[in-house]
Amino acid sequence: MNISDALSILKDNGFKYTNKREMLLTLFANERRYLSAKTVLEHMKSSYPGLSFDTIYRNLSVFTELGILEDTELDGEKHFRFTCSTVGHHHHVICLDCGKTRSIQSCPMSEVEVGNFAITDHKFEIYGYCNECQ
Amino acid sequence: MNISDALSILKDNGFKYTNKREMLLTLFANERRYLSAKTVLEHMKSSYPGLSFDTIYRNLSVFTELGILEDTELDGEKHFRFTCSTVGHHHHVICLDCGKTRSIQSCPMSEVEVGNFAITDHKFEIYGYCNECQ
DNA sequence: CTAATATTAAGAATGGTTCCGATTTACTGT
DNA sequence: ACAGTAAATCGGAACCATTCTTAATATTAG
Numbered sequence: 001m002n003i004s005d006a007l008s009i010l011k012d013n014g015f016k017y018t019n020k021r022e023m024l025l026t027l028f029a030n031e032r033r034y035l036s037a038k039t040v041l042e043h044m045k046s047s048y049p050g051l052s053f054d055t056i057y058r059n060l061s062v063f064t065e066l067g068i069l070e071d072t073e074l075d076g077e078k079h080f081r082f083t084c085s086t087v088g089h090h091h092h093v094i095c096l097d098c099g100k101t102r103s104i105q106s107c108p109m110s111e112v113e114v115g116n117f118a119i120t121d122h123k124f125e126i127y128g129y130c131n132e133c134q
Numbered sequence: 135m136n137i138s139d140a141l142s143i144l145k146d147n148g149f150k151y152t153n154k155r156e157m158l159l160t161l162f163a164n165e166r167r168y169l170s171a172k173t174v175l176e177h178m179k180s181s182y183p184g185l186s187f188d189t190i191y192r193n194l195s196v197f198t199e200l201g202i203l204e205d206t207e208l209d210g211e212k213h214f215r216f217t218c219s220t221v222g223h224h225h226h227v228i229c230l231d232c233g234k235t236r237s238i239q240s241c242p243m244s245e246v247e248v249g250n251f252a253i254t255d256h257k258f259e260i261y262g263y264c265n266e267c268q
Numbered sequence: 269c270t271a272a273t274a275t276t277a278a279g280a281a282t283g284g285t286t287c288c289g290a291t292t293t294a295c296t297g298t
Numbered sequence: 299a300c301a302g303t304a305a306a307t308c309g310g311a312a313c314c315a316t317t318c319t320t321a322a323t324a325t326t327a328g
Contacts, residue, residue: 108242119262
């Protein structure tokens with residue numbers, strides 16, 4: 001995923017192009033790690049002082065629905081990151097301090113057999129602290 | 135984990151015995167599945183009409199710290215269940231409707247190698263709907 | 269350019285959870 | 299059994315992240 005991919009996904013789905021959306025995408029493209037809505041807002045307040053929570057949340061959720069962002073819940077707060085360029089299904093090691101991730105290629109689901117359950121989803125995440133945050 | 139185990143853990147740690155705590159524990163002992171605080175409150179309101187959220191949340195959190203309950207976050211809400219009697223480290227298949235679980239003995243961590251990360255925790259959960267809730 | 273439609277700001281509302289002060293209750297030692 | 303004290307509870311306010319509402323503004327398609 002990169003910015004121009006994201007912009008064409010938006011266009012293809014009838015969403016409008018705005019400077020705020022571009023800045024949001026640029027932020028995620030540069031950071032490549034999990035960010036909370038609050039962190040995103042703080043990053044953007046300098047350029048858009050009147051920016052509202054709603055704009056952030058609405059766009060984060062639109063982007064997530066379109067597959068531009070991935071989200072996960074860390075400590076009661078939603079966090080978002082640019083969808084990984086890593087090909088195929090994978091999981092993450094996540095730094096609880098800065099949100100940086102490392103990809104794990106193996107998926108435990110391949111080894112699990114569950115009867116009498118209609119499986120809809122699964123979550124495998126490893127938490128810790130990266131080199132810089134330790 | 136059973137009720138008398140739980141009561142002695144409470145006693146050993148200087149917590150007091152109350153009827154509400156016993157009812158809470160009885161509820162979890164009977165249900166053996168993930169329940170939200172709201173669900174717990176509803177179950178207990180019939181016996182204790184004036185029961186406050188605070189009492190529920192405080193006790194759920196005390197019990198969790200003592201290892202009497204396990205908790206997980208489902209759809210933005212904390213859910214709690216009696217600590218599994220299943221021996222050793224394990225994971226769960228969880229019904230998103232009723233909170234019923236099935237244990238998974240294998241842990242994906244055994245096959246994962248992560249360098250430059252101080253691992254503190256991990257989460258592997260499978261979500262779906264059980265037989266009765268499908 | 270214009271109409272149609274999406275986006276936005278600002279703040280109010282929501283839902284889950286935690287905090288607070290006052291009161292009640294359970295345990296301890298006598 | 300009883301008083302003292304520490305913990306538990308109630309009731310409601312406060313809190314935080316998130317979502318909704320309304321009116322105004324900006325973008326796109328034609």
